[in-house]
Amino acid sequence: AQTVTQSQPEMSVQEAETVTLSCTYDTSESDYYLFWYKQPPSRQMILVIRQEAYKQQNATENRFSVNFQKAAKSFSLKISDSQLGDAAMYFCAYGRYGGATNKLIFGTGTLLAVQP
């Protein structure tokens, strides 16, 4: 069974600085998808970024980028130029390729605080 591990329950970063959130996963599949979701205090789950495992190039979305290391089964999220609005819980998630349905497996989350 696939598992997703986020080993940092809490992180803190100064405004305008860069922070990296860690995520590791375990799977025997070769094709899959990885996601980072953001959950601000409003509780709304928002997709931040998505990575296809068959793509070697790391995904980027504005100030958000990932470091995808397939062999190490590592998928970290880098937030550059951190802003107060980035303060939230961040969840890493795994999606199996070709599955019957979109059943994501989530990590336990990392709570990010942004200090002014």
Place this chain on the structure above:
Amino acid sequence: NAGVTQTPKFQVLKTGQSMTLQCAQDMNHNSMYWYRQDPGMGLRLIYYSASEGTTDKGEVPNGYNVSRLNKREFSLRLESAAPSQTSVYFCASSYGTSEAEKLFFGSGTQLSVL
């Protein structure tokens, strides 16, 4: 455009009471899901509906039932609530069933069972 709408936002139940959580999406999505979120455990899938007229169990289905009323609506029912069902419940939807599809989430229901 409302997206995914869940009601109620908050609910307190006594052990043994029943209730139904409602979810509706206006994006013409085919697939809908119910997740629960517990501290230190991330989100876990309770039930899902790949398309109108079908439902299937997820990771933690015990104690719950679902109904895909039509393409827009997917409800979650607790027949006899237990304290272990205290959680935040999220409904989500996606256009298709591929793992590549983006999930759209509702704002959640905070449920407390006393």
